[in-house]
């Protein structure tokens with residue numbers, strides 16, 4: 001790293017010398033001034049990477065803490081993996097993580113924003129306040145053993161097809177590493193772990209952001225298990241989730257159909273409009289729907305019909321535009337079919353507001369720590385999964401993606417909502433073989449064995465090291481916040497939610 005500073009200075013000085021003498025700055029003292037300035041600039045440019053290459057004692061201690069607690073963190077992840085509880089039913093998972101945090105000395109507040117499975121664990125006092133998110137909800141129908149062939153653990157049961165078992169436990173490990181440094185008097189400020197349920201449905205963070213629980217946080221961090229490793233510089237898609245209902249008039253479909261007005265006709269005309277509109281929306285926009293009610297039997301003119309529709313784009317402003325047009329289509333369809341229509345927003349999330357200053361910190365720490373090494377058995381396991389899923393057989397990703405040129409992938413997350421309230425640094429770490437599909441059995445399989453464990457601990461260390469940077473280097477924290485304020489401008493987060501509490505599942509069904 002020192003070599004690159006020297007190279008920078010030498011190159012800068014030689015390019016100064018190559019400027020023709022007649023236009024070079026005049027006096028010797030002025031030339032000296034320029035030389036010193038260039039040297040200072042080179043030092044400044046390299047200061048971030050030098051600090052990452054020469055990690056502080058505290059940073060090393062935070063990473064060592066994760067090594068010391070690694071068996072516990074892995075055990076937490078494996079238990080959440082086995083519980084495999086879906087959105088807002090994560091009772092055992094949330095209690096496991098909250099209980100562990102409490103046992104480690106965090107102050108724990110259970111039940112946030114009307115969600116019994118949301119919690120906040122905090123330690124320390126005053127500024128800066130650094131927060132880290134954890135998720136722990138599973139996906140329906142993805143039950144899978146930790147094997148390289150598709151084999152459900154319990155047929156039809158949920159499984160961790162998005163790796164949130166690792167997300168929840170890994171983030172808690174990072175928070176614990178910071179807590180220990182604050183406790184030892186090595187860092188000053190507050191660490192918060194946000195237990196955020198229901199990412200896959202409902203959007204727990206959207207309710208939490210609506211209720212202001214992130215408002216006083218200086219910087220938030222999150223990560224996600226994936227098939228590659230990188231400090232994320234690309235956004236996620238903004239989306240809105242709406243229900244469009246039509247109400248008609250029931251009648252006997254053969255005896256007096258003229259007395260009926262079909263709600264299903266309303267749905268058909270509406271969706272025809274939606275599909276014609278596709279030709280006239282931006283290529284970045286997505287509309288997808290399902291008909292969730294369309295009458296019961298053919299001989300009754302349907303009185304009620306219902307469409308569930310999502311609109312997405314990389315920009316929330318485009319989503320707003322789509323929503324306004326979808327509203328008009330619903331109104332128009334009701335007029336044409338002499339029915340009535342209503343549109344209600346159920347949920348949604350904003351696009352992730354990326355933060356390059358933060359991504360650089362994450363990236364420096366990824367580089368310093370280095371990709372985990374995989375054993376021959378793990379490599380075989382990864383390749384077997386790739387063969388089973390018909391993807392290129394190349395094992396685990398062996399590199400850290402650069403900050404430039406990252407390809408955006410479709411999808412939305414409620415982390416996006418948080419990123420408009422507090423600057424949010426986002427990391428992706430490989431816990432599954434390169435190229436294997438997400439929300440599918442391979443993610444469940446590797447998330448329950450050593451490949452997933454290694455990725456999770458690597459993520460925890462990177463996040464902890466980056467948090468140490470934010471506590472120890474006020475200038476870095478200031479850069480992250482300045483970029484956030486500049487990008488956010490005058491826009492203030494407003495949740496895509498109806499008023500009122502989140503839709504909790506029936507208490508009886510905590511399976």
Ligand SMILES: [Zn+2]
Nearest residue numbers: 162164199224
């Ligand atoms: Zn996920």
